[in-house]
Amino acid sequence: MSEQDTIRLIAGLGNPGPKYDRTRHNAGFWFVDALARRHGGQFRSESRFAGDVVRVTIDGQDVWLLKPMAYMNHSGQPIRLLSDFYRIPVASILVVHDEIDLPPGAARIKRGGGHGGHNGLRHIMAHLGKDFLRLRLGVGHPGHRDDVVPFVLSRPAPDEDVAIQDSIDRALDLTPQVVIGEVQKAMNQLHTSP
Numbered sequence: 001m002s003e004q005d006t007i008r009l010i011a012g013l014g015n016p017g018p019k020y021d022r023t024r025h026n027a028g029f030w031f032v033d034a035l036a037r038r039h040g041g042q043f044r045s046e047s048r049f050a051g052d053v054v055r056v057t058i059d060g061q062d063v064w065l066l067k068p069m070a071y072m073n074h075s076g077q078p079i080r081l082l083s084d085f086y087r088i089p090v091a092s093i094l095v096v097h098d099e100i101d102l103p104p105g106a107a108r109i110k111r112g113g114g115h116g117g118h119n120g121l122r123h124i125m126a127h128l129g130k131d132f133l134r135l136r137l138g139v140g141h142p143g144h145r146d147d148v149v150p151f152v153l154s155r156p157a158p159d160e161d162v163a164i165q166d167s168i169d170r171a172l173d174l175t176p177q178v179v180i181g182e183v184q185k186a187m188n189q190l191h192t193s194p
Contacts, residue, residue: 007133007179008088010035011066011079013097013120015153024139024164025072025152027098028120031137031168032065038172041065049085051078059176064088075120076127083128093132094178095124098152102138105163107171109178109187110134117148133183137167 012032013025020026036043041054043065052067064086068078083093097120102108112130115121124132140160142151156164170190177186 106138
């Protein structure tokens with residue numbers, strides 16, 4: 001992956017429907033919704049991609065934004081459908097997801113690695129391999145692994161919500177750098193903040 005590789009698809013992970021809208025597991029949806037607003041895009045449902053999509057221009061680069069509507073455990077297929085259709089290589093895909101191993105307010109960029117028990121990532125790796133870029137939005141950990149599912153499917157406390165939104169805002173400011181391939185520079189800035 002060279003520094004000049006650009007991002008052409010940003011997929012935010014979440015579960016469809018109002019029941020899940022403000023839950024921690026939908027942090028990826030929150031991010032791409034905010035990104036679309038910032039760049040004047042309006043999501044529309046695209047059944048051929050099993051998701052909501054919009055194309056925006058970020059720093060002169062056309063980028064597809066995708067919210068898979070196949071539920072978290074089946075996130076890989078919509079991403080694969082869109083990336084295959086537009087011939088977007090895996091290295092040019094950024095996946096945005098909630099991360100229980102980071103506290104609320106933390107955001108980190110990484111490439112590759114394991115799924116860490118995240119079912120959305122597991123399904124994406126089954127369809128695409130591991131060479132995509134990730135934006136991990138910290139949502140905190142419930143303390144015991146048996147509590148993870150109800151935890152991520154519930155709403156964050158008000159102070160945690162503010163912290164998560166703050167991390168999203170910081171990541172939004174750095175998205176143009178990521179899109180044009182300056183990933184290391186964006187990482188350095190994002191990882192030095194909380």
